[in-house]
Every structure is written in structure tokens, then in C-alpha cells.
Amino acid sequence: MADYDNTNRGAAFAPFETQKLILQGKIDDNRVERKITLVKDQTRNGKTIIEVYEKIGTLFENDKKGNEAAPDYTGPFNDVRRLAAWRKMKDGKPYMTFNVSDKKEGGGARPEPASVNMLDDDSIPF
Secondary structure, eight states: OOOOOOTTEEEEEOOOTTOEEEEEEEEEETTEEEEEEEEEEEOTTOOEEEEEEEOOBOOEEOOOTTOTTSOSEEEEETTTEEEEEEEEEETTEEEEEEEEEEOOTTTTOOOOOOOOOTTOGGGOOO
């Protein structure tokens, strides 16, 4: 049986019953501002813990334009890559799958408008 390659892929599921989002905010790490979320949880032996999560990406809802295979969400991931996400259902429970890829060249950047020389004396009508 071949090994499953999960490179640049992932999934997210509903939180465990023990998990609860308690706070969100920012923290300065040697003058680097980081967005964080705090989740209260329990260890297997019942000890209460608070897990600290750092923001690594943002997902924006896509207009699939009739292409049902297109991702439901896309956005930047770790500032240099792209994250795509699809909503799914299994056994009546929602979850999401993810693909991480390199940003496409050009990234949809708009070309700069042609420069106009506003001081060209030949174009002044008087």
C-alpha cells in the first residue's frame, strides 16, 4: 500500500466539545506584531490549558462563476503562498479541505496607467 502524501493539503473540522474560543488579540514579538487567538481546552487527564494560535492566513469567499470545482474560499497564506478551501459534508457534519500553493505570477496586479507629461508645452492650447 502506497504512503499517502499530504504535502500542501489539509482539513479542518468542528472543534472538540472541550474547546472554547476565549480571547483574540495581538502580541509583540521583538517588534513583530502577531495576531493571536486563545482557545481553552483540556488535556486527556482533564487539566485545563489555553492554547495560543497565530494567524497564518485569510480566506475570502469566491464567486465560483458557475465552476462548482472552484474553491469556495481563497486567500493569502503565510504572506508568500496561496490557500484555497472547499466546504464539505461527511455524515451530516461540515468540514473544509485545503490546498496550499505558490502564488501565481502577476497575482492579478493591475498594470500601471501610462504616464502623461502634464508639462508638455505642445499639448497646451494657448
